[in-house]
Amino acid sequence: MRELTTSQAINEALVEELERDPRVFLIGEDIGLHGGAFAVTKGLFQRFGPKRIRNTPISEAVIAGSAVGAALVGARPVAELMYIDFLTLAMDQIVNQGAKVKYMFGGKARVPVVVRMPFGAGRANAAQHSQSLEAWLCHVPGLKVVMPSTPADAKGLLKSAIRDDNMVLVLENKHLYFQKGPVPEGEYLVPLGVADIKRPGKDITVVATGRLVGVALSAAETLSKDGIDVEVLDPRTLYPLDTKAIIASVKKTGRLVTAHEAVKRFGFGAEIAAMIAESEAFDYLDAPIQRVAAPEVPVPFSKSLEDLFLPDAPKVIAACRRTLV
């Protein structure tokens, strides 16, 4: 199968959806001739023109808000916030407007909006350009949140998100933009709300998201040499969450480790842990649940510090081993 980088895969998805539906258009900062901060929109401006690939001023409130407004009158915008850290400037429009419009209006509106947000640390971008804020968004009823970990998933999920009639936030880990992976030819969609078992196993379930999926696979490889068989489950969609798949996996293994790049407390891992503890999988747990996450500090700048900050394979391995004690 051919290999593309995540960036290329997303680009393909955008091209395909822009061609398929004339109501789709892009808005964001630096997405025009520059091709996007991470080269994701390379070539689109030349191909689709300024009306459909709209470079915007630095106005995140209006980037998000105009996406809502355009969607309300029948368009299907794909907005980009250059870094998820800038979400804070768009929160009113995403949380108070987009997420709630359908409900507040008695179901009589639809907001088919996609907001793409690069996120994540590891590039010495420091505290204000490196966060993982998926927990904020997953906490808001009315939003769907998606986090691919491979190029193939990134393409398929984005296409599904664009075709979804609801407000879908697509969180792309920056680290993965330049990573290659197999991407099928031709038309395909990855449905929202369906998890993917990236590595089946029988001893421990590791629920990992984003960059941590690759990290978990690497940890699993190391642990397999000691005869420990780790199952790596990638939710792919954070909300709506494929709870059935996670419950089934934990029932099989009896051990759960969550792994994400965001800070531990009140994070996505906490939700998985609580969901499992409330579920029928509770009676199958044979060890306390472990969460691998970043420490509770802003992302530091210097490499030696940032490396400590980022959850890596040894931390996942250690967490797995703690479930086997």
Place this chain on the structure above:
Amino acid sequence: MASEIIMPQMGLTMETGTVLQWLKQVGDPVRRDEAVLEIETDKTTVEVTIDVDGVMLAIVVPAGTEVSVGTRLAWVGQAGEAVPRAPEDTAPMPPPRTATLAPDLIAGAIPTPVEAPGRVRATPAARAKARAIGVDLADLAGTGPGGRIQARDIGAARVSRPISPHRDLPISGMRRVIAERLSRAFHDSVPVLLTTEVAVDRARDLLGRIATDSPERAGRKIGYLPLIVKAAAMALRAHPRLNAHWLGDTIRLFDEIDIGVAVSLEGGLVVPVLRRADRLALAEIAAGITALADKARQGSLPSVEMEGGTFTISNLGGYRVGFFMPVINPPQVAILGVGRVVSRPGILDGQIRAVSVLPLSLVFDHRAVDGTPAAAFLDAIGAALGEPEQLLG
């Protein structure tokens, strides 16, 4: 119960603190929320308060000492209470289990399960499993941290109800020896069982005449066993391959016929040996068996009397036992089992009569002896018992 005062974690990065000054001394009363000591961290000086009422029982770390966060500094309790004796002064928070990990705030230590008296610590999976098979968790020891019971600890206890009332017998030396020897024999040898029924009416009649003919022996009847011993001895004389030892690389054929006769004792079984059984008269065999058995029961049988037998006879004729499969006495190559004589319809002189039938079971080791010779041997015994007059003398 006494409480500890420990060096508190005043900040995320604090690893040690220094006790600057004790504001309370041993014996001083203390109240909740009262400051008891001053500590210094790398950032600041702080008063440490207490959250119980009581009396200072002991000061463990004196002023001026720098210690790690979590170190026990003092004990507080009720007046007169003894200070608990800890095996060592350890910090309450266990260190992370792998050396490569960064501090707790990143890796997360395994929390020590909290002491909860009367409460069994077990994982949900273990509890579910225990419920399913009816095991009481209180009966189990856990192999998890802090003794936590895990699913694997339940697997071993596959009991569905408590053991019935019982008492346990200790295993005696004799029992142990028997167990070991016979186990070895059974597993090493290739035992094959041949059986035969011998009509013993004539033998019975003969024994009856002996009893009446020998007044000095009156009251001391000779039973079938001496007859069988004699018959076996004669047969062994004719079939020397059965009078042998299997030694692994050789088969030792013995010149003399030394037949062991198994004697049941309270604690087990002994097999005293009747030497040169083929040369003994029937009465001598009878006396010999009795003497050996008496000595064995009294415990005064020296072990040398039990060594060197070339063949063994095991008699269960005192019980309603017919054919059975005795275990060869190693390194012997055969053993004869004797069951109870029973009266059955049979054919005698062409007529249906009540016939007395003696069941004989021969087990031979097929490594040393083949089927036909063994069969011939057994046949010879049967024949001899069928014409028992030749056994006299």
Place this chain on the structure above:
Amino acid sequence: MNLERAVLLRLYETMVRIRTFEQRAEQLFLDKKIPGFIHLYVGEEAIAAGLITQLRDDDYLTSTHRGHGHMLAKGGDSKWMMAELFGKAAGYCKGKGGSMHIMDFSLGVLGANGEVAAGIPIAAGAGMAIRMIKKSDQVVACFFGDGASNRGAFHEGLNWAAVYRLPIIFVVEHNAYASTMPTTESTPVKDIAIRAQGYAMEGVSIDGNDVLQVYQTAQAAIQKARGGGGPTLIEAKTYRLKGHYVGDPQKYRDPQEVETHWRDEPIGRFERLLLDEQILSHETRRAIWERYEAEIEAAVRFAEEGAYPQPSEALTDLFVVDTGYDY
């Protein structure tokens, strides 16, 4: 005045309809029939009437927390509006939105909004869709208050609309108070319209209580937008005759001041004009008021008699259920 009689009467009746609805709503709220908050448009009717009556059915508007007037002027159904205020299932939003979230997409009303200035980015979005996707000559009327002109979204939105020449008529309803704060204390400029200059946008400041001035200014702005001329900022100066919300003790202003402004209120002013020009007579005037009182009474009855939504409705209408992406 060179407007047709029908137009003038329509302007007048629109204002009467709004006033009647609002005053009735105030009574109902004080009688505890309406829960939550309501924010009354009393005294500002000329702005809604003067502009919105000129919009086409397929033009859009974004509104505010003080949005009953906009909705009524665009042709909203008073029964469904009243039912929504009551929280009844028959309301515009099935009882799920309330006063601050009233909408009618069939009339192009993209919703009242509980967030100050939030309608501005949304209007910008609608404008973008019109220009870039629909490529039609629809326009968007974007209403907000003087307080909103101090929020970030206002500045971002105006900048954006100017840069992309969006077909938007921004209307700042400068009613002298933002919640409990007098605008003179929160805003360094006297005329908010001047802020349009910062975005190279045309800004005009008018007497918002003069419905004809509103009408004329709006007409020009609508035509300009429709013709591709880009956005305009209309500052309609008015006065908030009622408190920020019903029940506001209004400690921050002198009742005398309010008294004074009642004399300048837009319906009375227009009435005097129409009576002078004999477009209205006292009889026709009374008939008009009675007609709208009756309409609003019917709306109240509709609302009172309507059922509350089923409790299970609390969990519905969150998402459009995915249909398998096959369209």
